Amino acid sequence: MNMKKVLQSKTIKLLLWVSIPLLFMYILLNFMIILPLRQTYQENHVKNMSLNINNLDIELNQLEVLFSFYGQSFKEDVDRYQDLEAFPYELINQLSDNLFYLSNSHRFVSNAEIVDFSQNPFIISQGGTYPISNQTKKNMEKKFHPYKDIKYEWINLGNELYFVERILQTKENDKAILLKVRVDKQLLFDELNRMNAQSGMVAVSFTPGRIESKQSSNISWLNKYKKSEEVRYNKRFFSLTVNKMNRLKQEWIIYSIAPTDKIIAPAIRIKDLLLIITMTSVIVIIILNVLYTKKVYQPFTDAINKVIGDENRDKKDEVNYFITKWQELLEDRKQLDILSQEYDVANKRNIIRRILDGYYTFLSNEELLRLLNENQWNGFSENMDMFYIQINDTSISDDKHSVDEMSFFAFENIVSDLCSEYFYQWVSLPRGDMSLLVVAEGERKRDTNLEFIQRVMQELNRVIGNYVSVSFNDKPVQLSNLSFEYKELVNAINYQKMKKENQYFTYKDVYQPTKYNVYSISDEREILLGIKNGDSAMLKSAVNKFYQSVYISSQTLNDLLFVTSKLYESIELLAKENGLSHREYLSKKIILSRISKIISIQEIVDFINDEFLVPFSIVWNLKVKTSNLAKMNEICDFIKKEYMNEQLSLEFVAEKFHLSPTLLSKEFKKQKNTNFVDYVSQIKLSEAKRLLVESDLKISVIAENLGYNDSYFNRLFKKHEGVTPGQYRKNNKRF
Template sequence: MSRPKGKHKGSIYWKNLSIVLLITCIPIALISVILYYIGTDRIGMEVNKAHQNQLSQSIQHMEDYLSNLEHTVVRLAFDRSMDESLKQMDFIMEFQKTNELMRSFTLMRESNSLIGGVSLYLRDANKLIGDEFGFQSVQSEDDRKLLRSLLEKERTIYWNYSLRKPGYSDTLYKAIVVKLPGGQMYDSYGAFILYLDQAKLNTMVQKLASGEGVAFLINENGDYLTTPHTNELSKEELTLEDAVRSRIAQEDLRDHTFKFDWQGQSYTVSYGEISKLGGKWTFVSATPMSQIIAPVTSLSRLILWISLFGLTVGLLLSWFASNKIYDPIYRLKSLFESSKPTRSDEKDEVTYIENQWNQQLVEQQTLAMQIKESIPTLRESFLLQFLQGNLYTHTESELIDKMKQLDWDAEDKRFAVMVAQLHGISELGGKFSERDSQLITFAASNIILELCSEKLNMVHVINFQDLSVGVFFVLNRSITNEEIKAVLNKLAHDYIAAVNNVLRMKVTIVTSKISDSLVDMPNVLEQTRKALRFRDLHTSNQMLDMNQFMIEPNSAKHFPSELEREIVHAVSLGLEEEAVRLIRLFIQELQGDNSTELMVHQGMMKLLGTLHDTIIKHDVNMYALYEGVHLYEQLMLLSEPDQIVDWFQYKLIHPFIKTLSMTYDGNLREVIDKLLVQIKEEILMDVSLEMYADQLQMSSSKLSKAFRQIHGTNFIDTIIRLRIEKCKELLCKTDMKINEIAELLHYQPSYLIRMFKKSEGLTPRQYREKHAQG
């Protein structure tokens, strides 16, 4: 938002303008004076230093070219392919190798711009190969002497600053001679000759001279390596080069930079040495001092003009800056006004902004209070997810940080859980129905939350919706284990008393172990809930402590197998009421002394498995009969005996008996019942399934299936059971020997003894002695 024109400017604006004028103009004036009197010399020194740095970089650039040339020469001298086989090489017949050799010369020349040409001289073959003229024989005697003289030098690699090319007599070249083979000073069979490109060398050196200055290159003998620059308009440049060269050669100059006066003008001379390939070159550059300090002189004048201009601009900027400083104040005021239905006429913008800011702080505090009030709900949701194990990917530190965000400090704390299970809803005499279990659980969770809030600060109550509640405690590490146990035990006693008095129900409470790790608490809660299965069914209210909890090695419990068989038989006969009566007796047998809920559940699971097998034997589709329900899972959710009996009656037995009665008509059942009576009367005869099937005029398979589905056992097992009963009767009422009884029952004596012991757990002799004593 820009400030509208014509806006009234108060005292704040004029104060700001005065301050900005002082801040802007006075420093500019001081800086201008300092720059003019002090900065000029400093700038001159920096310009000269920059000039020297530029020369140094240029010399280094040229030295890099020479280093590249040196590396090329050394590789060439010791190249294994350049052996003495070149002496016998036929350059015409071995055209391919010749072509590759000439191509390598071309690549060598192109790799370094200082190389103007490459030639290979072979003494015995009297051949000269070059990248410019191909290969040829040396015709002239002068050329042969010249080339052979190159091989007579003692050094393997050396410079020749005035070498004539064979076939040319008018031009001398600077060249590098590399004798072959490399590393031998005598008896060389040939040599490489690398000619320098004089024009390229001149150009490279002259680039280092600026303006009216000169630059040249001399060797260790003081001879020019670059062509002296001549100009018809200024002949003194050549004289200047000679004078500088003489000064460097005659005097022992230690510094690489010195001043040199020549014809009324001062020059700054810089020189440096480059040692490559056995040669010692000196690079010299002479630049007029007037040319170097020219920028400083012009800069000094420019500083004065800039200072005056800066002062003027400072005044304008002061006015502009004052407006800009005032703009934020106006924009902030307008921002507050835009959120209000009416504009304020407050003249003092600062006072207005202050009032509005205080109002915003009040609104912010109100919002912070609302957020703080919502934190408990967010914390409840987080803890529910965490304790259910849904945040298993989080680390300890991540969980602690998250709880800190939710206003709980769980760092360096200890943790514990308590689980309570309510029992006896069926004993309330109809006061509560099964549908009221969630309401009862809600009331129980409120009771324990109220009791915990009186003694502990960080407590979370979990409503499991199944007559059980859990409590998660965050405890201070300074409290000892004994003190924590005392607090939790007192809390458990108070909760049991409150539930007994208010809800008229029994309670089992399990207290977990005290843990130092927050991330382990979901597992601790799960283990604590599992411990509820070990409650004593004969005790109304119980307290279990996981710190002292252990499964006692009770003596082996008697499993009511006989009742189990009777229940199966009643179910198979379709006697629902009888089966339910027997199931109640079965539970009472399981609830013997020192029995726990887990033991009762295990026994009922065994009974469910037996009934499950019986139903399958009757060829009943379990999935269709029970609509895909997981029977074992439903049974595990029940804890009250009455609930378990009702579940067996209405969820398991009744649907099966209803289906069974629909499958078989009454006539077939009557026939099978009469057959069973006949079998009991004829048990001492040699009876068989086929015999009775023929008598009833039906197939043996149909009779076997009907017998099993109606009575729950197959024909053979029934015959064996009846004969065992007959054997028991004969053992107790007669003095017949075992062999005689076996013959009467149509069994082998050994088979009868084995079957009898399997059924009764005793041999026939032991059974007779036991009942004789009775």
């Protein structure tokens, strides 16, 4: 009996010695690590999204200004011809061209059109103009409300988002004209998702009560949240940010959701393990307490071993095991601190990038410094040093080797290490292939910038093996002038000498006016002739002669870029005139970007010839042997068969025959002496004349069959034939 009491006493002590420390560790872990981690993540998430949404808001504000500028221009054009029954062709062509520029003015813009809601409704697009039916007009009136007393408005139509400007409204005359610009909604969501954390989700409420997301349809539960906070949904914790954006008296609400459990998963696993061990120990000890009178005591350590289930650990030393687990938890905390530091660096980079891109031109130096300090800059000077560092494609050794992602990784790390050695506050931004911009605070650890530049060149030569060019400002720059000075640094690189050596300079050191007279028209003709003949030897000789003559006159990279750009424009014009798509040869941007990193004239000649002109010559000789006239005749035959098709338009036909609308429009004017819309009208009028003479159909029926209303058909017929349809039938029926 005494033995039983002793065993029970030992069991209770064991319960206290095991459960209480584990419970204490559980509470400590929850309140000292997990909760602070969740709060820090929520704060960083809110700060990051607020900054990104603010930047997007600025970009959309600029977009609205652009739309209103074009809309005002369109209104002025329309007002000049308001008293005429129909717009003249020169106005339609001008509006079409401006709509083309507007449609390609920004990455978010998908399409732009002008809609005339008159008795004879029609649409002007970048491809021309075409009439619309009364039913289509009614449908568009329901969507865009042309007579609404609001000049500017964003309209959300399911999968489509439009900016609408009502240019003209005369309700008493049943006439209205509006500009509608379709914004790429998918691209807008992609931009928002890019801003959000990994594994997160973004949703937007463009109209009150309706929330949209490209990642999930079950998001209606977000309606009840009006501010940023941590929420729990489906037994999971999420960081939720709610940002409001005012768009033309409309309120967009942007929700960003990021799971916090993934960030604190290691700590939660340890916490749950401690809780399981604690509860299991209590249960096991209670069971042992009951069974001790019947069985011999077995070490409690064996029970813990089974609960923990880690076969690789030392089962004889549970204390060291828990110490190891605690150290792993601290290591996870260090990793989270590293992630937080990387987040701070990303914030600094984002702010500097926005300043360089001109998003904060309205802020003073003091306000810009305050903005930097709010985003982990912690600086105290309004003046900055700037260095634009470029690794050229020209190798120091005779062995040519290409730079790759690993080279850029080494490039970034070398520059970062040296910046930490020379500057207190700095940030580096990748600015294209093998180029870095360093923005550092004017307060330096060392006195001279030249020493920093020479160290950068020395280390990059040693590790990467290519020549390096550095442009820098000769005196500290104010924050408000960063954007302008950055452009000068980039331009300065283009004025460097064509010499195989490291170079460093300021813009004032190297700037020279472009020598426009170095461009040889006769050498250009030889190059074009070599392309058309498909003679690679002739082409190589002409290219070499062209560039060597420029190099002899001027050894600056800028003049070589100038003549390359002009030569490209001549070749591009030749391609457009003969129906070659720009996708079939290198773009000017790629070519100029590549040349700007080559400081060897022979390497430039080889690149232009081998990578651009020879492939272009091959494509030319494969695709431009047949006449464009044959293609145009095929298109005209198609139009004659499909002229009753309601979908028939310049864009429809261009897509059908794999041409650009611009090229097709030009070919019509060139080979048919008319534009696309007039050509279709001529075909329809020819059919109308045949029906007027050969049938007894009513004129209204003929007009409707051809897609016209009576009034418009009568005006169009009289304009082309000089008489009304009725008079034409009367004159020709006599015979």
